[in-house]
Amino acid sequence: MKPIYLDNAATTQIDEEVKEVINTSMIENYGNPSSTHQFGRKAKSSVETARKNIAKHFNVTASEIVFTAGGTEADNLILKNAVLNLGVKQIITTKIEHHAVLHTCEFLEKTQNIQLDFVNVDEFGSVDLIHLAKLLSGSEHKTLVSLMHINNEIGTILPIDEICSICKKYDALFHSDTVQAIGHYSMDLKNTPIDFIVASAHKFHGPKGVGFAYFRKGFGILPMLHGGDQERGARSSTENVHSILGMEKALQLAYNNLEKDKNYIESLKVYFIYELKNISNDIQFNGCSSDLDKSSYTILNVCFPVKNEMLLFSLDMAGIAVSGGSACQSGSNIGSHVLAEILDENDADNTSVRFSFSKFTTKEEITETVKKIKELL
Template identity: 50%
Template sequence: MNHHTDDYIYLDNAATTALSPEVLDEMMPFFTTHYGNPSSTHAQGRVVRTAIERARKKVAELLNTSPAEIFFTSGGTESDNTALRCSVESNDIKHLITSKLEHHAVLHTAEELEKKGKIKISYVNTDAKGNIDYVHLDQLLLNHKGKSLVSLMHGNNEVGTITDIATVGELCEQHQALFHSDTVQTMGYYALDTQAIPVHFLVGSSHKFHGPKGVGFLYLRHSTQIKPFQTGGAQERNMRGGTENAAGIVGLAKALELALSEREAVKNHILTLKKHFIEKLTAIFGSEISFNGESANLEQGLPKVLNVRFPASKELGDMLLFNLDIAKIACSSGSACSSGSNVGSHVLRALNCAGGQPNIRFSFSKYNTLSEIDFVVEKLAEIYEIKMA
């Protein structure tokens, strides 16, 4: 199935993914026939309410938890904000431990809470590839007398580094800390079992796993008490006011079910593309290119992300991304959530990879093909005026 408009090659799947046709089919009736308000008590409302609760049950099953621990939101950013702001507010937390590599949904929220004098932030050390220093994390937890909140992402959206969240969770358990993990990039790609990982908050955003945009969820462990983030109605068991995005919620559950059922096949397909891409790039550029973070680590990196550091070129300057766009290749220079701003990537800056050379993030999906990868490599050789063998 071809998702491309005008032969555009789409390699920006960490930013968003194409909606699966099966997901659209599942959603359509909620745009057309089943348009009742789920809070209405008449039959039209009850049909929609039932569909939402069925979706909640499905998501809960896939995460090995109970439906009472799943709250639907507008996406990853709202889920992260809810976890951080509400746990600080409701659990008397004065200390937040995070890293400088987190998504802005976490970092900006944390910075704002610190500016308001509600918390003090400690940043855990990371190595040159973005791996968390677990010994340092243990020390940070040990040195703080009150209750801490730890917020560390599972898979880095820019450099593909994976954090062992089971280990982090166990450390948090030892120190009676709350643990929030932004799992936006790994939800649907990894089997996340809430019974096996000691975590208080997990986050999903449907458009990262071939579902619709504008809908996500927060897993909230039942033992963790928080007050609502958004008030105004009794929706989501009094946790989030506002009429539910019924079509989106139905789409999210279907997309997550699909993603997890084809997880191994998709992972193998994506890794095949990535390995091929790395080999081709290395054949052309040799030691002039390198790969940021753990994105080229086929064993341990996030499969869908490859962050490439290309040679600096006087002719090109910082126009590499622009040239790829002209060649109808969609990729990014960092997180899409800060695109349009020319500040570059805060993640690469934190890892000291930002200087002088163009860094491009390619991210893959089940819809990409080997012939697309070959085309991209050809274009890159053309842009750099390298003769291919």
């Protein structure tokens, strides 16, 4: 059987057109953007054009985009900058954030003596907006709210506009880890005034090792990396020209085909849910991942009515790639911190698997996966 890849929330297959852009850049655009000769100027011009084109997708200016090595670096840059440069003394987040946010917040709590508070989430992974408002109303410090747009494990979508309104009411800064949203959902940052977002190209069929941070105009940026003046002083390090151009192309393709790809992938998710329910009525869907309005169309987190520690391994041996949690934890014996937070003791003891889809996933692959799951159960 041909291998089946259903772990697109971890990373995606690079689009052929993106490969062509990267290959061409490696051959024709190898100058250092900081060099003043024609090779350097050509590379610099390419990077700045990419920055402008990327900014247009979000209705922001090019100066508000800082290129990074990916989402984790972008989250770190924003959170540390908020505390070390913007005077933030309190961060409000949840216990189901990506570790790029959670671990950074915990680090800042220990080293910078900030106040770290956690807003409640329900059994679906949805944020308690009343509790968030209560935390903000009782705050005496400059506060940053950090909540991810789409949870990477269960796909729950944050009501981003409501969060913006609450943060504005209480004069709090708002940072959202939007890694799972960029390239899959449109975002107009003029109408949705988030202060900081992040992106990682490999989540939308671009190359690994490149992403960006968005800082709303007016915020100064204190760099984490020193040694040069790249990215207008926000990030020292020679720009990853080829990958930046690949990211620009991947984002263009994603948004040019957004509705078509969304409808196609969503149909696969609906079909998968239907087929899984036919296997057993005891199969459940963690969070609200089976709700097409409240969860990402690319993610389905399934709780099987058994404890089978070998299920992921068995699927892998059958040629089916899936995940038991976030890819950043794969290979460890630590269970999902997200599922531990939202599931009751009985469901938490059963085996859960995250399936995630892309435009390259086929209905035939879903059918084969269902067949194999039925055998293993």
